[in-house]
Every structure is written in structure tokens, then in C-alpha cells.
Amino acid sequence: MRAQVNFIARRKKGDTRKTKEFSSRTLRIGRATNQEIFLPDIRVAYEHAQIVEEADNAIYLEAKALSGVRINDEPAASAALAPGTRIGVGSYEIRVREPSPDFDLILDVEQVQTEQATDEALLRNAKIDLAATGLSKRRWSWILFIGILLWFFFIPLVGSYIGPVQKLLKAVPGLPSNNVWNSGDLAPAHHFFQNECRTCHQTPFIRVKNEACTDCHRKTHQHADTAKFEGMENINEARCTSCHEEHNGSGILVRDDTLCSNCHSELSGLLGKDTSVMDVSDFGGGHPEFRVSIPVVGSKSGPGGSVDPAGHRVRVRLSDAKDLKESNTLLFSHKAHLKPEGVRTLYVPKNPEGARVQEDSAGERKILQCENCHVPDSGGFRMQPITFDRFCKDCHRLTFEPVDKNRVLPHGEVDEVVFFLQQYYKSRALEGGFEDPGAPDVVRRRRPGREPLTQQEKREALQWAAEKAREITDQVFMYRSCHTCHNVARGDITASSWNIAPVRIPQHWMPMAVFNHAKHTTMECLDCHKAENSENGSDILLTSIEKCQGCHGGVHDRARLASTCIDCHKFHIGKELFGPDTRATPVVAVKPKPDAGD
Amino acid sequence: MHESFLKYEKYRYLKLALAISLLSITAYGLHSPTVAPNGGTWLGYTLGTIGAALIGWLLWLGIRKRQYRSTTGTVKGWLSGHIYLGTALTIIATLHTGFQFGWNVHTLCYVLMLLVIFSGFYGLYVYLQYPDQMSHLRKGSNREAMLREMKDLDDAALELAKELGHNVHEVILRSIEKSRIGGGAWQQLTARRLGKDAIRGIEEYLTSYRKNLEENTLFLDHRVLSAGSASAGTRGSEATVMFISSALKDLKSDKFDRVRHLLETTARKKTLLKRIRRDIQLKAILQLWLYIHVPLSIALLASLLIHITSVFWYW
Numbered sequence: 001m002r003a004q005v006n007f008i009a010r011r012k013k014g015d016t017r018k019t020k021e022f023s024s025r026t027l028r029i030g031r032a033t034n035q036e037i038f039l040p041d042i043r044v045a046y047e048h049a050q051i052v053e054e055a056d057n058a059i060y061l062e063a064k065a066l067s068g069v070r071i072n073d074e075p076a077a078s079a080a081l082a083p084g085t086r087i088g089v090g091s092y093e094i095r096v097r098e099p100s101p102d103f104d105l106i107l108d109v110e111q112v113q114t115e116q117a118t119d120e121a122l123l124r125n126a127k128i129d130l131a132a133t134g135l136s137k138r139r140w141s142w143i144l145f146i147g148i149l150l151w152f153f154f155i156p157l158v159g160s161y162i163g164p165v166q167k168l169l170k171a172v173p174g175l176p177s178n179n180v181w182n183s184g185d186l187a188p189a190h191h192f193f194q195n196e197c198r199t200c201h202q203t204p205f206i207r208v209k210n211e212a213c214t215d216c217h218r219k220t221h222q223h224a225d226t227a228k229f230e231g232m233e234n235i236n237e238a239r240c241t242s243c244h245e246e247h248n249g250s251g252i253l254v255r256d257d258t259l260c261s262n263c264h265s266e267l268s269g270l271l272g273k274d275t276s277v278m279d280v281s282d283f284g285g286g287h288p289e290f291r292v293s294i295p296v297v298g299s300k301s302g303p304g305g306s307v308d309p310a311g312h313r314v315r316v317r318l319s320d321a322k323d324l325k326e327s328n329t330l331l332f333s334h335k336a337h338l339k340p341e342g343v344r345t346l347y348v349p350k351n352p353e354g355a356r357v358q359e360d361s362a363g364e365r366k367i368l369q370c371e372n373c374h375v376p377d378s379g380g381f382r383m384q385p386i387t388f389d390r391f392c393k394d395c396h397r398l399t400f401e402p403v404d405k406n407r408v409l410p411h412g413e414v415d416e417v418v419f420f421l422q423q424y425y426k427s428r429a430l431e432g433g434f435e436d437p438g439a440p441d442v443v444r445r446r447r448p449g450r451e452p453l454t455q456q457e458k459r460e461a462l463q464w465a466a467e468k469a470r471e472i473t474d475q476v477f478m479y480r481s482c483h484t485c486h487n488v489a490r491g492d493i494t495a496s497s498w499n500i501a502p503v504r505i506p507q508h509w510m511p512m513a514v515f516n517h518a519k520h521t522t523m524e525c526l527d528c529h530k531a532e533n534s535e536n537g538s539d540i541l542l543t544s545i546e547k548c549q550g551c552h553g554g555v556h557d558r559a560r561l562a563s564t565c566i567d568c569h570k571f572h573i574g575k576e577l578f579g580p581d582t583r584a585t586p587v588v589a590v591k592p593k594p595d596a597g598d
Numbered sequence: 599m600h601e602s603f604l605k606y607e608k609y610r611y612l613k614l615a616l617a618i619s620l621l622s623i624t625a626y627g628l629h630s631p632t633v634a635p636n637g638g639t640w641l642g643y644t645l646g647t648i649g650a651a652l653i654g655w656l657l658w659l660g661i662r663k664r665q666y667r668s669t670t671g672t673v674k675g676w677l678s679g680h681i682y683l684g685t686a687l688t689i690i691a692t693l694h695t696g697f698q699f700g701w702n703v704h705t706l707c708y709v710l711m712l713l714v715i716f717s718g719f720y721g722l723y724v725y726l727q728y729p730d731q732m733s734h735l736r737k738g739s740n741r742e743a744m745l746r747e748m749k750d751l752d753d754a755a756l757e758l759a760k761e762l763g764h765n766v767h768e769v770i771l772r773s774i775e776k777s778r779i780g781g782g783a784w785q786q787l788t789a790r791r792l793g794k795d796a797i798r799g800i801e802e803y804l805t806s807y808r809k810n811l812e813e814n815t816l817f818l819d820h821r822v823l824s825a826g827s828a829s830a831g832t833r834g835s836e837a838t839v840m841f842i843s844s845a846l847k848d849l850k851s852d853k854f855d856r857v858r859h860l861l862e863t864t865a866r867k868k869t870l871l872k873r874i875r876r877d878i879q880l881k882a883i884l885q886l887w888l889y890i891h892v893p894l895s896i897a898l899l900a901s902l903l904i905h906i907t908s909v910f911w912y913w
Contacts, residue, residue: 042753042757045764065772068772128878130783132780134783135783137893141896143893145900153903180706181704182702183636183638183698184636201913206913248634
């Protein structure tokens, strides 16, 4: 190994350089004067290290002193030397330079630390402060700031505008789609489009518009007729989302009473004193007596109260005893049907004028319960319609002919009954063998072989049949079967005309409210519907609000069941506020022929 | 110092923070939104606005404390407000959430905020605890003086060792080279090299010194030597050092006098080294929380910007 060692000393007046050349396998470094590279520093051992050429011409440095050396500022015991390597021994630095053709190894040796410089370096360079360790607040701040912006804003943003990217972001778990902006779960009904933010959020930085809701909720109406109540900005200009706040998990989207009572507690102030809508603040104490909706039937001489503009029904307050009469014309006594000893089950007329007597099943009585006739519908909210065929006919048999007690009249149209009776007697007259004392012989005679009648006999039989039918029809309508329950007026008798006053049994007495019978099964029917003493079909057997208030209190009631407005009332009633209630059939026309003959 | 910023202006900011917190809690208690409480009700927006404004102001401390010419309050006052209002922020922001959390950027923002605040609590704790410990440790000195003292001890030890043959010199040299102070963040925080190298240096020195003793037996009584060895086995190396040291003291040899000096120097260095490392450790702990507090608060700023933007983007 041929080596050149340059000893450099820097002075103020200029650097000095002393060059030594060696040609040997080893170069020794140390404080001893016999060392090739002599370093007069107390922090250097006599024989501190040596540079050795190995068999493969590689040049190594081996520390002989236990304290070792510093290779490129790191403590080391040995190292391969390459150009650029810096060897630190005590206050000296030995730099390896590029070899030249003449020398395999060229070293610069320089004392880099004077006594004073050593002190300063010790203080300055020692890693005795966290700031010196490479930890950096600024760097980490930038990394976190940019990282979070990228991950939680720009990547989801790109995704929300570029479909394939969005697909990828949503498909791969852990990637940030715009789901990271989702502040909470949607209501369950909206889950099916929960990944389509723009279904509702159509324009950035613009609040969700009502149209976004009504695109699907087409049949949801405003609360009130916006034309009629145009001054009510807080209703007419309310946004769907001011009440229906989404992204709040699976809770319902509907607000409670505060919104209702904000306006309804002082409606007279808002709408003027002549409004028919009364102030309501709270069910517990600030709710007016119920108003029942009574169908307007036939003549206008119905009960008083406010008639709705369409003239379909009249609303009467339950406290208004004078007007509280049902327009129903059915002759019906709840009291008679609810007799504690029961009712007799079968009646057959003995003769048209005579008293009814119990003929068979003597003494058999049936104690009727409310539910024998009032059967809840499948939802349990209301009762199924009362029909004759279903509830009445088992007891009230529409027999009409004493000699033929199995034959009953059809219940329904007047014409049908008339036609039925005409056909019945015609058929019996032509058949013969009809045991009626007033009938001609041709009718009473039995004709075993069905011998044909002469024209004269036929004419006689049919004439009798027509008269008999007319007589029985009039009896049935005016004195017997129909008359038992219905108000019947005789019209033009030659034209076989009878007018039966229409019967309307309301299905829903308070169509502006929702009442669920199924939720009140702990009560007895008679607790609310005082039927046991009602003898008149026009009695309205509904209970006053006081009865409800026995159990139901206002929103903040703690002693009773706290009940909100929307427990009973719907908000989105809109245009139907005073129109026909299309949400339920309010009136069942048992005999839907209201104005015939009037 | 620490008392004064907590008690600044008779707890002005503590009172302010308590007032804001109580007001927020009361409003939250009285507020009864019909859907689940959330950041989108009027109270939610109000609390959110207050919270965001507070975060902005709290972050501004990082700028204000560098504005030496600024006259908007004193830095001490700002720090006092920073601590108390930052604490109140936990309540305001928690109420703003309406206790609705999820895997989203909004909850990320909240969690980062809590991390920043709690790292701040830790910072407050170390600022209340460690400066006292440090000044107690430094005993009126400072770190620079301690480092210089160590350097002087090293130089003195080398000077002493130079006369005792190159073996001794090399042992001392090695001990000096190996007994590094500071280092990476972990080494600073744990003071992991505490004392070990110094002890090893002394032990190695003793070994080498015993060799020297054996080579120079004419100075030494065999019985003293064996007694020293016996005690080394039972009572530890330090006792041995003391014993030998005292034994050598009587010998009044110039060389052994040097050895005694060298031992004393090494023992002093060992103690000093321990103190410096503990000092570095305390200083590092004192600084470390800021390396968490500051980057996290910038991360909070990023997530807060996204939180606000995304909420109004999808208004």
C-alpha cells in the first residue's frame, strides 16, 4: 500500500500542509511518536488505531484503543475505508480522499477542534435537547395537516364527483368515501338511498330543499291551505327539514307539541276572532271539548253547529247538548239490546196486526255484549261497519208470509223488495196449493200433476198475486219488517213507492283525530260509550274530553300519561282540512239512497 | 411563575370558563329538541360557533407568544386564558356533539380536540412539577456549567491518567468516549445510559489498576490487598474503591496519589453524569408534550375546517 498523508494546520495567516508518504501494509495512528500518523492529543491513545491493507487490496481501519474511533461521527471499532470516509480520533479528523495513480490511499489529517472549539462543540453538538433529535413540531404539524385534508376532504371530494372513484372508495374498506362526512345514521326509511348524498343534498352549500323531499313524498300536504292562511309564514315558509331533522339515527323525524302550540295557543290572535278554530295549548288543560262530525243527511233541518263548506257534515261540540243529535234515522235502542236479562232471539209475526209472540225456542234468551255487533277492524283502530246481514238478521228475520216462515225478504233496495214480493206471490199463485184464506180457489187448489191452467184461471191467479204482493209490500214497509227499524214514508202507492230515510252510521266521529280502540282495551266499552240507557238511535254515545283527561295529561304531565298533539292529530292535513276526509270513509251508507224522493 | 399564570388577575379566566361552562350546561339542560340532541339545532349551532371561535383563539396563542411587540394583553394572561378556556372547551364541544359519535370526520375532530386538550393538561402538570425538580437538581448551577464541569473532569482525568501508563489512559479515554450524554429522543427521555458506562469504566479501571498493583508489589502489603479483595466480593465495587482508596492514601506515593485523584475525579464524574442525564430527561419531558400538543392542534385545525366545510356543503 502506498499512502500519502497530508497534515493540515489551519492558521489565521494561512494553512500549512505537511505531506508524508509511506509504503507499508499498515499505518498506525496514535499519540506515540513512533506512529506513522502521529496525533499529539491527550484524548488519543499511544497506539490508537491502525490502517491495514487486506489481501484483497481493501483497506480497513481497526481501532486498537478500547475507546474506538468515530467513523463519520458514529462510534466504531473498525471500518472499511472509502473515499469520503471521515475518521475521528480525539480532536483530529482524518479524511479519506480519492486515490491517485501514485497512491492507493490519500489521507488529510487535521485537528478540527481546538480546546475552545471542543467546548463549544460539546455544548452545541451534543444531542441534549429534543429539538436536536430530529423531532420536529413543524414537520409533524404539516404532515398531519396535509394528511388529514387529503384523506378526509380531497379524496372523498374527488370521489363524490367521479363515479368510478366513488365506487372504489366505497367498495374498499378503510378508504375514505364521502361517508366520512356523514354526521349520523339516517332514519330507517331512508336507508335504501343512504349512499346517494345528492338525493337530498342537491346543491353544495344550499340547504336541503323541500322539493328533495316531495320528489318522493308527493302526497304529503301542507299543514293548512296556504292560500287561506297566507299570513302564516312560519307554516307556509317552513322547510321540511326544520321539523324533520335527518342524520340523527333511527329516531323518528317528527317534532312534538312545541311547534303546534306555538301557533295554536293563540290562533284567535293570528286568524282573527271569528275563526272557528279554537285555541289549544296542551291536552291536559288547554284543549277545548271535542267536536263530533255529524253527517248532514237529507233535508237541511239537521242539528245546529258549524257546517263544513262542502255541506257534508256538521261539527257539534259534545258540550252542546241542544244540537247533539245524530242525523241518523235508524230506530234503535241500545238499552233494549243491552237488557241485562238478554234479548229473545227469534221472532216471527203471527199475523200482520197481532202482537209478536215467541214461537219456538221458548225462553231462550241471549245476553248481548257490545262486541256482538261492534267488531274491531283488523288494525284495531275502529269498528267494522254495522250491516244488517251480518249483525241483525239472525234475530230480526225478515219473514213476511205466515204460511211460509222460511222465506225472508232481501235487505237492501226498495225496488228489490217490491220485485221480490211480486215474483214470490206470482210464483205461488201459479203453483197453486197456497193456503191463504183470502185467496181464490185456483191459488189454494193443489195441482198434483201440474196440470196447466186455463187463460182465465191464470189471469185470476195473477191478479190475486199482484194484489197480495201490493198488500204485503205495504205492510212490510209501513208496519212490519222495515218499519221496525226504519222511518218509511209512503210515496205514490200505485207506483209501489216507499221512501226509507237513509241510515248513516259514522265510522269516524272525529275525522281530524286518530283514536285507537286497540290501545284502550283495558277499558270497558261502556266506560266511554254510555249505551246502556240510550233508547234513541240519534243519541251520540261519545264521551267528553274530561274522561280522556282522567288518564291523559299534557306533554309535561307526570301524574298522567303525557300525551302530545300528534298522538291524536296529524300535521300534514293540508287541503283536506275542511274538505271530505279521503283518508278514511267517514260515513257508511247502509242504505245509500239519501235524497230519493226529496 | 406557575402560580401566577393560574391565578392571573384573580382567576379572571377561571371565572370566565366556569361561567361559559355553566351557561352551556344550563342551556343544554333546558333545551329539548324533539329529535335527538345534535349539532344542527339552534343550540348546537351556537355551541359549535363558540367552540370553533375558542379553538381559533386557542390556536392563536402559538402566534401571539411569538409577537413580542404585541400589546394585546400579556402572554401570561393569554396563557391563563388558554388553560381555562381550553378546559371549558371540553364541555362546550361535548354538548355540541349532543353525544352523537360515529366513524366520521366530525368525531375525528372531537377526538383530536380532546387529545390536544388532555396533552395540554399533561403539559400543565409537567410545568407545575418539573421546573422545581430541575432547579433542585441543578443546585444553582445550569446545564452549561455542568457540561463544562464534566469536560473539566474529563480533561483532568486524562491528564492524571497520562502519567499512569497508557493502559490507564486508554481505560479513561474509553470511559469518556462511551459515557455519552443525551442522544435520541428515547435515550433522552429514559436516561437509559444512566451511570452504567461510568460504573463500567471504574470497574475496568480497577481491574487494570489491580494489575498495576501486582506489578508494583513492593509498595503494597499483601494483607491489605487480600482484605480489599474480600470486601469487593461482599460489599460491592464502590466499597472496594473506597477501601482501596483509603488504603492507598496512606502510601503517600506520588503515583498512588494520582490514582486517588483519578478515582475521585471518576466518582465525581459519575455523580455529575447522573445529574446531567436526569436534567436532560426532565428537560425532555418538559418539552415532549409540546411535540404532541402542537402537531395535534394543527391536525385539529385541519379536521375542524373539514368538519365545518362538510356540514355546510351538505347543509
